[in-house]
Amino acid sequence: MKENAVIAVEGLTKKFGDFTATDAITFTVKKGEIFGFLGANGAGKTTAMRMLCGLSVPTAGKAKVAGFDVYRETEKIKQNIGYMSQKFSLYEDLTVKENIRFFGGIYGLSDQQIKEKREALVQELEMGSAINKLVGDLPLGWKQKLAFSVAILHRPQIVFLDEPTGGVDPVTRRQFWDLIYKASDEGITVFVTTHYMDEAEYCHRVSMMVDGKIKALDSPKNLKKQFQVDSMNEVFYHLARQAQRKSD
Numbered sequence: 001m002k003e004n005a006v007i008a009v010e011g012l013t014k015k016f017g018d019f020t021a022t023d024a025i026t027f028t029v030k031k032g033e034i035f036g037f038l039g040a041n042g043a044g045k046t047t048a049m050r051m052l053c054g055l056s057v058p059t060a061g062k063a064k065v066a067g068f069d070v071y072r073e074t075e076k077i078k079q080n081i082g083y084m085s086q087k088f089s090l091y092e093d094l095t096v097k098e099n100i101r102f103f104g105g106i107y108g109l110s111d112q113q114i115k116e117k118r119e120a121l122v123q124e125l126e127m128g129s130a131i132n133k134l135v136g137d138l139p140l141g142w143k144q145k146l147a148f149s150v151a152i153l154h155r156p157q158i159v160f161l162d163e164p165t166g167g168v169d170p171v172t173r174r175q176f177w178d179l180i181y182k183a184s185d186e187g188i189t190v191f192v193t194t195h196y197m198d199e200a201e202y203c204h205r206v207s208m209m210v211d212g213k214i215k216a217l218d219s220p221k222n223l224k225k226q227f228q229v230d231s232m233n234e235v236f237y238h239l240a241r242q243a244q245r246k247s248d
């Protein structure tokens with residue numbers, strides 16, 4: 001593994017029968033880096049992310065996540081990562097406090113650690129008044145910020161975010177990204193999929209996936225230069241229109 005690489009992927013492939021969902025992808029991600037993992041619907045992002053999280057066995061290729069092998073050390077991987085998706089995050093029928101206690105317990109934190117983390121988190125998110133509210137009753141933007149903070153409660157090496165800000169406006173997304181930058185400054189690596197191009201602009205580097213393959217990978221600035229365009233939106237459009245694969 002390259003020095004400083006917390007994710008190292010080489011020729012990683014996943015087939016479902018004859019269909020190759022993720023096709024020999026190769027890249028590395030550095031400690032503290034914010035790595036955007038982009039692609040049109042059906043490009044193969046979720047499939048790749050599931051392999052990196054130790055939730056799905058690759059068909060071929062190699063990958064190490066937090067120094068652990070995706071074939072043999074999936075339990076170690078799960079202990080060293082955080083995960084947040086639009087679909088699975090917090091329990092809506094538990095309060096903010098109960099969610100923090102529940103996930104803190106799952107991550108193996110002591111009662112004292114959970115209390116300290118909870119106090120810091122509530123202060124950071126300015127959520128003191130909501131601590132005993134049901135998560136289901138909170139505005140979506142608050143839920144997402146809370147879900148992110150809970151996903152890094154145990155200070156994992158890497159946090160995987162699968163379309164974390166779906167459905168909220170650019171201002172709320174920007175606030176969410178302040179939390180991402182803070183985590184990155186603390187050395188947590190952020191691996192994020194998104195369909196929002198304002199978020200792509202916020203990443204240190206972005207990979208663009210088309211039909212299972214990585215077609216471009218660089219900083220937003222260099223990608224714009226490479227494709228001679230002014231925005232990540234145009235970079236995305238340029239690449240995504242090459243896709244043959246139909247989205248679901």
Ligand SMILES: Nc1ncnc2c1ncn2[C@@H]1O[C@H](COP(=O)(O)OP(=O)(O)OP(=O)(O)O)[C@@H](O)[C@H]1O
Pocket residue numbers: 016019021039040041042043044045046047048248
């Ligand atoms: N378990 C499975 N069995 C068969 N095909 C699958 C399976 N999981 C995913 N696929 C197919 O693999 C392709 C890639 O899917 P994947 O969910 O990884 O894409 P994605 O880039 O995450 O898309 P989206 O942005 O819509 O979530 C799709 O064509 C999908 O239908």
